[in-house]
Amino acid sequence: MQAKYRISEEDYVNTMKLFAKLTRQQIFIYAALALVLIALAVFGSLVVKAGAIGGLAGGLIVTVLGRYIIAPIMARRHYRKYKAIHEEFTVELLQDGVRFISPNADGKLIWNHLVKWRQNDNYILIYPMPRLYHIVPKSVVSDGFDVSLLINRLTQHVGGPV
Template sequence: MKAKYRISEEDYVNTMKLFAKLTPRKIFSYSTFVLVLVALAVFGPLVVKAGAIGGLAGGLIVAVFGRYIVAPILARRHYRKYRAIHEEFTVELLQDGVRFISPNADGKLMWNHVLKWRQNDDYILIYPMPRLYHILPKSVVSDGFNVSLLINRLTQHVGNPV
């Protein structure tokens, strides 16, 4: 089963948000760091309290500003400069992997070469490397592509989504 699709600028921005989604390990790490700063802000000497409060405020501002303002602007800029992403892609689900075809490339990604995968209601990201992924909009189901079979095979061969 094959399906054709295009990645829009909005798709690209939304998949960057999915890419940046915090994992349980990162949530634990950030939460621990925040708790240490809160403890220092409450129980530390005056100079340490000031530094901890500044660190908390600065971290919050950077996190919110970075995630909701800077990241979408950069994603849109990257999309505009990344000409190959504007072209039509074809995806084909195979028994031993998934095949991605574009005017510039034709590649088969075997299940044992998939590092991890991620999904939300609209997209599936398939990672052959930690920071490199293939984007698959779930809307390809309207072109006859069996998204639930792909999810089942990813779960079976790679594991649960991260």
């Protein structure tokens, strides 16, 4: 089963947000760090309190600016410069993996070579490397592609989404 699709600029920005979504482990680490800084801000000496409060404020500002302002701007810039992403893609679900075809490339990713995958309501990201992914919009279901079968096979062969 095959489906053809294009990635729009908005798709690209939205998949970058999904890519940047924090894992449970990252949330735990950030929460632990925040608790340590809060404890230092409450119980530390005056200099330590000032540093801890500055760290909390700076971390919050950097997180908000980075995630909601800078990252979308950078994603839009990358999309405009990345000419190959503007072309039509074909995804094909195979017994032993997934095949992606574009005018410039044709490649098969076999299940045991995939690192991880993640999804939201609109997209599936398939990772052959920790920071490189292929985008499959769930809207390909309208082209006859069985998205639920892809999810089942990813779960069976790669594990649950991260």
